[in-house]
Amino acid sequence: MNIKDKSIIEDYRKARDSFVKLDGIVYDKLCKIVKETGIQTLGIEHRVKSEASLAGKLVRNGDWYQKLDDLTDILGARVICFFNDEVDKLGKEVEKHFTVDRKNSSDKRALIKADSFGYLSLHYTCYFNEESGYPKEVCNKKFEIQIRTILQHTWAAIEHDIGYKSEFGLPREYERGFSRVAGLLEIADDEFIRLRDGMKSYTDDIRKRIKENRADEVAVNAVSINEFVRSNRLMCELNGRIAAINGAEIKIVDAGNYIEQLEWFGIKKIGELQKLTERRGQAAFVLAESALGATDIDVLSSNAGLWYLCRAELIAEKYSEEKIAEFFAFSIKEKEAAKRRAKAFYNKYIGIE
Amino acid sequence: MKIEKSREGGTLLLSPEGRLDTVTAPELENEIGDLSGVEELIIDMKKIDYISSAGLRVILKAQKIMNEKGCMRLKNVGESVMEVFEITGFSDFLTVE
Numbered sequence: 001m002n003i004k005d006k007s008i009i010e011d012y013r014k015a016r017d018s019f020v021k022l023d024g025i026v027y028d029k030l031c032k033i034v035k036e037t038g039i040q041t042l043g044i045e046h047r048v049k050s051e052a053s054l055a056g057k058l059v060r061n062g063d064w065y066q067k068l069d070d071l072t073d074i075l076g077a078r079v080i081c082f083f084n085d086e087v088d089k090l091g092k093e094v095e096k097h098f099t100v101d102r103k104n105s106s107d108k109r110a111l112i113k114a115d116s117f118g119y120l121s122l123h124y125t126c127y128f129n130e131e132s133g134y135p136k137e138v139c140n141k142k143f144e145i146q147i148r149t150i151l152q153h154t155w156a157a158i159e160h161d162i163g164y165k166s167e168f169g170l171p172r173e174y175e176r177g178f179s180r181v182a183g184l185l186e187i188a189d190d191e192f193i194r195l196r197d198g199m200k201s202y203t204d205d206i207r208k209r210i211k212e213n214r215a216d217e218v219a220v221n222a223v224s225i226n227e228f229v230r231s232n233r234l235m236c237e238l239n240g241r242i243a244a245i246n247g248a249e250i251k252i253v254d255a256g257n258y259i260e261q262l263e264w265f266g267i268k269k270i271g272e273l274q275k276l277t278e279r280r281g282q283a284a285f286v287l288a289e290s291a292l293g294a295t296d297i298d299v300l301s302s303n304a305g306l307w308y309l310c311r312a313e314l315i316a317e318k319y320s321e322e323k324i325a326e327f328f329a330f331s332i333k334e335k336e337a338a339k340r341r342a343k344a345f346y347n348k349y350i351g352i353e
Numbered sequence: 354m355k356i357e358k359s360r361e362g363g364t365l366l367l368s369p370e371g372r373l374d375t376v377t378a379p380e381l382e383n384e385i386g387d388l389s390g391v392e393e394l395i396i397d398m399k400k401i402d403y404i405s406s407a408g409l410r411v412i413l414k415a416q417k418i419m420n421e422k423g424c425m426r427l428k429n430v431g432e433s434v435m436e437v438f439e440i441t442g443f444s445d446f447l448t449v450e
Contacts, residue, residue, distance in 0.1 A: 248406075251413055257445045291440040299406045301413075304442030331444045332435070341432075 004066065005058040011068040012054055015141070019048045019075050022138040025128075026077050030145070033093045034079065039086045042150055046077040072104050072125045075143035080153045083196060084189045087147045091122050094145055098126035101142060121148030121156065151185040199223075207231055216271025220262055224270050225255045229302050234277045238305040242288040248298045258306050261330050265313060276309055283316060284308035314345070321346040354380045363392035363423070370400035373408030381408070385415045392423035399429035404437050416447060426450055 001009075027046045034041050049057075054074070058065065065071055079090055094100070104125035124145045128134045148156065159178075170178070207227045209215040218224050229235055230252070243250050267273050288308045314324055325342035332338040354377035357368040365388065369381055388394065394415060404412075412427070419425035428450045430438070438444040 251410075253413070253442075253446045255446075261445075288440075295437075295440075297406050297409070297437065297441055299409050299413075299441065301442035301446065303445050304440075307439065307442045307445065331439075331449070333450050337432075337435075341435075 001055070001058065005055075008058060008065060008068050008071075009051065009055060012051060012074065015068065015074075016048065016051075018137040018141065019143075021135070022128075022141055022143065023048050023075050023077075025134060025138060026075065026126075026143060026145070029097060030077055030079060033090065033097060037089060037093060039081055039090060042080040042082070042153070044077060044079050046075075049074050049076070069142065072101070072142040073144045075141070076146070077143070078121075078146040078148065078153075080148055080150055082150060083193050084149050085193055087122050087149060087152075090147045091124070094124050094126070094147070098124070098145070099129050099132070101125040101127060104142070121146050121152045149189055151189050155182060155185055203227065210270065213274075216269060216274065218270040220259055220268055220270060220273060222256045222259065225258055225262075225273075228270055228273060229255045229306065232274065232277070234274065234281060235305055238277065238281050238284060238309070239300075239302060241285050242292070242304050242308065243300055245289055245292045246296065246298050248292075248300045250300050250302050250304075253301045253303055255303050255306060257330070258303065258310075261306075261310060261327065264327055264330070265310070276313060277305075280309050280312040280316060283312035287311055287315075311345075315349045318350050321351070356380060356384055358384065363390060364395065365391045365393070366395045366397060368397040368400065372403040372405075373401050373411070374403065374405040375407040378405070378407035378411045382411045382414065385411070385418060388418055388422060391419075394419050394423075394425040396425070396427050397429055398427055398431065398434055401434055402431060404434050409437070409441060409443060412447065413443070424448065 023046055027044065030044050030046075034044065054071070057071070068074070081087060081090060105123060124147075125142055126145055127142050128139050130136065130139045132139065203223050206215065206218060206224050207230075209218060210224070210227050210231045211233075213233075215224065215228075220228075229239075239250055242248075262268075262273060262276075265276070267276060284305065285308070288304065310327070314327065319327070321342055324346055325339045328338040328342050328345075329335065332341060354373075355370045357366075357370075359366045367381070367384055369377075371377060373381065385394070396412070396415070401408075416425050426448045430449050435444070435449065438447060438449065
């Protein structure tokens with residue numbers, strides 16, 4: 001190692017504690033940004049480069065660095081998010097909350113040539129200026145922030161692991177293989193956005209149709225049943241009346257388990273569920289009043305209305321004990337227990353005229 | 354409230370004993386406060402003979418935490434506790450064995 005590199009290492013040793021302090025500040029700030037934007041992330045990685053790693057870098061590329069300040073990645077942080085458009089949203093927030101050194105920052109995604117391979121992320125070189133209010137020792141120290149999707153992260157991790165950037169280049173077949181995977185990941189990232197937006201649009205549409213009572217032909221599925229419980233006027237009224245028995249709080253939970261239970265009754269469309277609610281709503285309420293009225297339970301799940309509706313239907317249609325046991329088995333996994341409860345239910349509500 | 358705990362890899366087994374009510378529910382809540390590294394939570398309800406609204410809220414909280422991290426199962430649920438799960442509409446989103 002030459003005198004210049006030794007001097008950089010010496011300066012690094014003196015500045016390391018300040019970088020550790022800066023690391024904490026940057027990490028906290030990124031956590032706050034992620035929380036405020038509500039963007040879901042896989043995680044935020046951060047580290048201060050070790051002395052060994054710095055020494056290695058100087059040995060490999062020493063000519064590029066004359067002093068410690070020339071190295072902008074002594075401190076590095078990386079936010080890994082799910083969707084490519086969130087990389088841009090987080091990037092805008094980074095630009096708002098940090099001072100960006102434009103000369104050393106780049107959107108590496110845009111730098112890839114059309115015929116090159118690679119799948120890279122958004123890189124910023126940042127610092128806090130002295131007006132930022134942070135301790136003087138952390139100001140004007142450059143650090144890197146990378147923002148990437150999970151798939152971009154996958155690409156980078158494998159690229160790093162395989163180390164294909166050999167100075168001799170790769171045989172054409174491997175180079176082509178990497179290009180194909182890069183293209184695949186880019187398409188996959190775009191497809192995930194399309195799926196996310198499509199699902200949101202479908203859910204919004206179902207919600208609107210259920211609120212406006214135009215969902216008769218919509219199939220009962222994981223989206224529509226939950227929207228029905230949350231937004232259908234009759235179902236909300238039923239849950240509200242049941243909750244009022246004891247002044248209970250309603251906790252919203254997933255209603256997905258009712259898909260197969262409703263199908264058991266032959267209910268496959270929202271219009272049929274709506275009719276069941278109209279037909280059995282009052283009977284369901286009477287059952288709830290009888291079960292809950294004698295208790296002091298003041299918390300219910302949003303599935304309570306469905307639970308009582310199904311029981312009201314079993315009673316009204318006078319299902320046999322065996323059929324009731326079959327129905328109970330959806331929620332009572334132990335077969336004998338389902339049979340016992342079916343027998344008690346049948347005797348209480350149906351068997352004795 | 355006595356709560357036995359055993360951990361094997363990512364599976365945590367909690368075995369509370371007695372009544373799960375306003376007084377004791379915070380103790381179970383405390384146990385589910387730190388589920389770092391837990392991918393499967395099993396609550397053995399064999400020795401729980403009563404559950405109140407406070408107990409239901411803790412069970413729901415545990416389920417919601419575990420929906421994000423993996424799964425939760427309730428085992429050996431007695432008939433009286435099961436009946437409370439049912440009449441409150443809790444039974445169909447909890448995994449009861």
